[in-house]
Amino acid sequence: MLFVTEPKFVNISNPRKLLSLIQEYELKFRPDSPITQKAMESMGLDCHHFRRKNKFELRYDFEIQKIPYTEADMQKAYLNYMRELIMDYQNLFDNRKRIKIDFEKRQREEDELRGYKWPEPVVTKKWFLKQIETTTLNKKLELIEEERCKEQKINDCFAKEAIKQELDRRLKIQENQQKEERLLVSRKETFDNLRKKAASENKKVYEKLQTHQQKIRKQLEKDFRTSKSIQEKMEAKELSIQQKRSKMISEIASRNRKLEDKINHFKDDFGNRLMEDLVRKQHALELSMSKRQKTAEQMEKNRLEKQQFFEQKLSNINLKIKQEREEKESELFNKVGQKLSKTEKLLEEHDKLVMKMWQDKKKETQSRFSKQRERYMQSEGKQQEKIEELDEKLQSIQDRIEKFQTKKSEEWKSVKEQKIQNHKEHLEFLQYLKKKKEDKNQKQYLERQIMVSNKLKKLKDEQEYVRTYQTASKQRFEQNTLAQIGELVNLKYSSSVKLLNKLKDLEDEEAFNDIQQKYKQIVKVPEKKPVE
Secondary structure (H helix, E strand, O other): OHHHHOHHHHHOOOHHHHHHHHHHHHHHOOOOOHHHHHHHHHHOOOHHHHOOOOHHHHHHHHHHHOOOOOHHHHHHHHHHHHHHHHHHHHHHHHHHHHHHHHHHHHHHHHHHHHOOOOOOOOOOOOOOOOOOOOOOHHHHHHHHHHHHHHHHHHHHHHHHHHHHHHHHHHHHHHHHHHHHHHHHHHHHHHHHHHHHHHHHHHHHHHHHHHHHHHHHHHHHHHHHHHHHHHHHHHHHHHHHHHHHHHHHHHHHHHHHHHHHHHHHHHHHHHHHHHHHHHHHHHHHHHHHHHHHHHHHHHHHHHHHHHHHHHHHHHHHHHHHHHHHHHHHHHHHHHHHHHHHHHHHHHHHHHHHHHHHHHHHHHHHHHHHHHHHHHHHHHHHHHHHHHHHHHHHHHHHHHHHHHHHHHHHHHHHHHHHHHHHHHHHHHHHHHHHHHHHHHHHHHHHHHHHHHHHHHHHHHHHHHHHHHHHHHHHHHHHHHHHHHHHHHHHHOHHHOOHHHHHHHHHHHOOHHHHHHHHHHOOOOOOOOOOOOOO
């Protein structure tokens, strides 16, 4: 990967090179593999982040945010976006490589723990010859046209979607208007029916009201006659009630006087009784306080006596515990002393046995060593005899080698002299060939220089032609895009027939027939004026 190994893509000014780098990566990149998915999760990104945007989408983002921009700003934003995208690709590739290495390391450790040893990696250098592709002028022009066609197709897709959305919006508006008209017609019919019913019911109510009024008038006349007789009776009853009331008031006043006299007499007796009760209660309280003081003194004495009794008991218990501890300690010391004396006796017996064993082993080793010394002396005598025989054989071999070396040295001297003579003859022949080649190479060099200069001129002419063609195609594309954007902005203010004609130019016949049947019902034309 070019942009992974070397950070030279940062200084690239042409967006076409950036696009080629991304396309090369996308061909080798597998987004469905688990390693790349883990790398994306570690970066906190999705597959949608690595999708390459078009200039039209960036321009649409500028227009949504309502930011003023020029073509130079657009180009700069696109270059920055492409550089950021390549940086993200590079980080993803590094993370993917790191995850792969960690996975292989873990697998290797697990296999080694199971007992399987991995083979050492074999380094093999592969040399690839780079094939130089020579692109002709026609191919370059075809590539430019293909890219312009791709960009135009993308713009056409956005235009199709925008036109369809506008037609759907108009269809919805027309359907809503038709629904409202139907509702208005149904409402008018219901209102007419209700008015007719209300008029018939009003007539019936008016007739009933007149009959009811006549009945009420007759009844009021009867009630007026009866009310006079009732009023006379009520006046007579009120007079009798007033007389009875005056009698009752006089009786109640006499009763109240008698009750007041009784209450005053009872108050005097009750006050005397209360004073006697208070004196008795005060005397009883004084007696109870004196008794409480005596009982508190007795309680303190009893508490002190109990405390002294419990302290004596505690002292006796502590003395008993000390005596028992001393007895147990003395018993333990006696037992430990007996055990120590026994162990000392056993150690003395063990030391004696060890000394006897050591003396016996010493005698055995001395006897063995004397036998081994005798054997060693015998083997040394035999070895000296063998060495003398080998020395005699070596002297005879050295004499033969010296004779052979003298013969070979004489032969090598003769061979070297022959080689030197052959080498001199070969050098003279090479010098003669070099002179001939130099004459030929000078002619070929001049011919090649002429060919290269002609080719360079052709390449420069082709590059200038391609640049002019590219700028012209770019200007046409930008003019088309600006015109298309203007049409998309004024979609709301153009008629549905024009929109259908635009769709006819953009889509196939079969798809257009289906769309035409769908949007046939749209008839109205917008009333507002288009934006200039």
